[in-house]
Amino acid sequence: MNLTRRFLAEFTGTFWLVLGGCGSAVLAAGFPEMGIGFAGVALAFGLTVLTMAYAIGHISGAHLNPAVTIGLFIGGRFSSKDIVPYVVAQLAGAITAAFVLSLIASGKPGFDLVESGFAANGYGEHSPGGYSLFAALITELVMTFMFLFIILGSTDDRAPSHLAPIAIGLGLTLIHLISIPVTNTSVNPARSTSQALFVGGWAIQQLWLFWVAPIIGAILAGIVYRFVGRETEARVRERLSTE
Template sequence: MSMPLGKRMGAELIGTFWLVLGGCGSAVLAASFPTGIGLVGVALAFGLTVLTMAFAIGHISGCHLNPAVSVGLVVGGRFPVKDLVPYIIAQVVGAILAAAVIYFIASGKAGFEVASGMASNGYAEHSPDGYSLAAGFASEVVMTAMFILIIMGATDSRAPAGFAPIAIGLALTLIHLISIPITNTSVNPARSTGPALFVGGWALQQLWLFWVAPLIGAVIGGALYKGLAREP
């Protein structure tokens, strides 16, 4: 990256802010409205945040917006390990700021309850459709691994130029269509951390899974693509 680290961190903060505001915000503010957007709309909202930010800041920071993506790119040899922690810090801060904005707006409506209204990720009794810890763990690992593989493939210098944001945005949409009923879909530890801090209680107790599983998936996805793409 030719940009100074401070500018790249700023871009990651803004980009992750937009991802959480657009994705979690759509779930909190628009999913259950009488003419709400529902599961499909929320899935599309998450995909659109990545697609739009990839065009807006991809040339500045690479548009990771996700600690798991940064880890996967390190494993895949696409990102320097020295920049990993600063990127993760910027991403988590952006997610927390977005969650704060969502909380402020949502709490302006009578009857809002933070314990169930911040699009937090969960398993077992806090899974949207009652899926177990094991099912949630497996889902997060597999979905993140595939997400990293798609990101690395779409941004490979040998891939068709200019289409990476579309492929990545559609991949995130598909991931949400599959896994919202299971865990509310994380595949992104920063996205999980922001809302969990406001919900507290069960969301913080279960947050570990939404760091551990996506990071394991990121390592698998990064290593898998690196092995597949290596030319003989």
């Protein structure tokens, strides 16, 4: 696929991730009787990635996340020349989704975008569970490492490719179940940026962590998987001879 089509696919996929994931948190999580809670939000994020992996995986790879794009590059699965266009598409899709979500949420009387937090990521007093900067840093780094490790492993040529979206979607669901109380779960700089831009103030000030930690985690995962998943020359010859 040419770059324009892949750009549009990444834009659309990231739009869906933010609208579906953050939308579930902003619109559906907080109702006392019919709210979906943390578990519902976690599932919503997993479903957005699962559905988009099947919808656009064959077009752009369905990265939907700057950390994923960088991790795949480090893992030897992506070209450096396409990193910037992919990240731009992801940011544009996420910000557009946040804008649409703000229009929907503002239709409820009394809704205050800043006061609500708008599903922004944070630490300290802005952590859902009051977790510290250090706890948030470790959480985002480790969770992104595991997310990229799952992606790299499940999309390996030796793995059953038709099952990769399920593994990735369920992996992201589990990550959210673990880390929503700590940071509201980022593992995705585009998702964090889109919400922070609309909340402003503290969300912008704390945004650096949700770029730095996921990218470090993704880089480490790319390095580790290249070692763990590497085939010996003898094994490659054996596999090719049976195909």
